[in-house]
Amino acid sequence: MEVKARAPGKIILSGEHAVVHGSTAVAASIDLYTYATISFPTAENDDSLKLQLKDVALEFSWPIGRIKEALSNLGAPSSSTPTSCSIESVKSISALVDEQNIPEAKIALASGVSAFLWLYTSIRGFKPATVVVTSDLPLGSGLGSSASFCVALSAALLALSDSVNVDAQHQGWSMFGEPDLELLNNWAFEGEKIIHGKPSGIDNTVSTYGNMIKFRSGNLTRITSKMPLKMLVTNTKVGRNTKALVAGVSVSERTLRHPNAMSFVFNAVDSISNDLANIILSPAPDDVSITEKEEKLEELMEMNQGLLQCMGVSHASIETVLRTTLKYKLASKLTGAGGGGCVLTLLPTLLSGTVVDKVIAELESCGFQCLIARIGGNGVEICIGGSS
Numbered sequence: 598m599e600v601k602a603r604a605p606g607k608i609i610l611s612g613e614h615a616v617v618h619g620s621t622a623v624a625a626s627i628d629l630y631t632y633a634t635i636s637f638p639t640a641e642n643d644d645s646l647k648l649q650l651k652d653v654a655l656e657f658s659w660p661i662g663r664i665k666e667a668l669s670n671l672g673a674p675s676s677s678t679p680t681s682c683s684i685e686s687v688k689s690i691s692a693l694v695d696e697q698n699i700p701e702a703k704i705a706l707a708s709g710v711s712a713f714l715w716l717y718t719s720i721r722g723f724k725p726a727t728v729v730v731t732s733d734l735p736l737g738s739g740l741g742s743s744a745s746f747c748v749a750l751s752a753a754l755l756a757l758s759d760s761v762n763v764d765a766q767h768q769g770w771s772m773f774g775e776p777d778l779e780l781l782n783n784w785a786f787e788g789e790k791i792i793h794g795k796p797s798g799i800d801n802t803v804s805t806y807g808n809m810i811k812f813r814s815g816n817l818t819r820i821t822s823k824m825p826l827k828m829l830v831t832n833t834k835v836g837r838n839t840k841a842l843v844a845g846v847s848v849s850e851r852t853l854r855h856p857n858a859m860s861f862v863f864n865a866v867d868s869i870s871n872d873l874a875n876i877i878l879s880p881a882p883d884d885v886s887i888t889e890k891e892e893k894l895e896e897l898m899e900m901n902q903g904l905l906q907c908m909g910v911s912h913a914s915i916e917t918v919l920r921t922t923l924k925y926k927l928a929s930k931l932t933g934a935g936g937g938g939c940v941l942t943l944l945p946t947l948l949s950g951t952v953v954d955k956v957i958a959e960l961e962s963c964g965f966q967c968l969i970a971r972i973g974g975n976g977v978e979i980c981i982g983g984s985s
């Protein structure tokens with residue numbers, strides 16, 4: 598028996614960082630996924646929990662007895678009640694992760710491994726299994742790999758519990774029902790907290806529900822775009838860590854130093870996100886109105902980028918992408934935590950394919966990697982039997 602879940606990555610069209618401080622943000626799922634597969638030991642004597650992270654070529658194995666000993670305070674698992682990892686459990690889990698000697702160059706992965714251990718033991722308890730994770734997403738680049746990792750794991754784990762309804766006879770990928778999605782999203786948020794420190798919840802929510810959402814203070818509004826939206830995603834390949842950008846060096850510290858100024862910045866972002874959502878939601882019956890709306894979106898993206906710069910999360914590589922796309926009269930903004938990572942560029946409907954090819958060629962000549970993301974699409978899905 599094998600259970601496989603997949604959860605999409607995301608782009609944030611407007612409002613990253615400010616959303617952590619209570620502003621509205623708009624995000625959409627993209628057709629790049631993280632997959633989590635759980636299978637059970639065949640050998641009777643295999644009493645261990647194994648985690649294989651294929652993208653980073655790392656494998657971990659813990660004897661179940663060792664996990665039980667470290668997390669003896671946990672009690673019976675309660676998959677229907679998402680629970681935060683206590684300070685005491687954080688310490689015990691860190692000890693379990695430290696014992697695995699992750700190479701220094703890959704130490705950023707330790708938080709993901711900790712999130713895995715918390716989700717696994719809280720939802721499934723102390724049972725042996727092998728969990729394999731693979732992803733289409735670049736890790737740590739602003740496309741929400743951490744959230745899709747937590748959503749895919751929560752989905753696969755919950756599918757094996759009594760807390761959700763899954764149709765074991767269904768062939769191929771299937772979606773969860775509404776109450777199950779809420780439970781799964783809340784669990785994924787607990788994992789995302791371990792990776793990010795202080796997440797807003799937008800990434801796990803859009804990965805869970807898919808399509809496009811407006812998000813503010815933990816509440817989501819689903820939105821359906823009334824216009825075609827094509828985005829070029831440029832990965833600067835400059836690595837960074839969301840936790841550090843959210844909490845440490847930049848936004849939160851700047852907010853402490855300049856609370857009034859930053860509250861105006863966050864309010865401006867809130868208005869930009871609401872305006873952006875209204876434009877996307879209003880009907881566009883012909884090419885002229887689509888072009889008008891695209892011009893307004895471009896302006897809002899540029900304004901949002903200016904405010905992200907103001908928050909201190911831009912980067913020289915991001916500025917290079919902005920300058921390059923501007924040469925072709927295209928508007929761009931960073932997406933996700935910034936500090937490197939990915940940049941979004943709106944590709945207007947009437948833009949010729951030749952211009953798109955030229956801008957991509959110029960960006961790639963700078964060492965960046967471009968992709969055109971399909972926006973929207975399903976959120977998390979499950980496949981029992983693992984044939985897909």
Ligand SMILES: Nc1ncnc2c1ncn2[C@@H]1O[C@H](COP(=O)(O)OP(=O)(O)O)[C@@H](O)[C@H]1O
Nearest residue numbers: 705706709732737738739740741742743746839
């Ligand atoms: N496929 C994966 N395999 C292992 N760890 C992952 C995977 N996807 C995400 N992670 C965890 O999430 C972290 C990256 O999250 P983050 O810094 O928030 O960037 P982003 O969410 O933009 O990709 C990684 O360092 C790792 O801990």
Ligand SMILES: C[C@@](O)(CCOP(=O)(O)O)CC(=O)O
Nearest residue numbers: 613614739741796797933934
């Ligand atoms: C910066 C932030 O708004 C988005 C982070 O996205 P990512 O981890 O960089 O993909 C943080 C959050 O909302 O939790």
Ligand SMILES: [Mg+2]
Nearest residue numbers: 741743744839
């Ligand atoms: Mg993340």
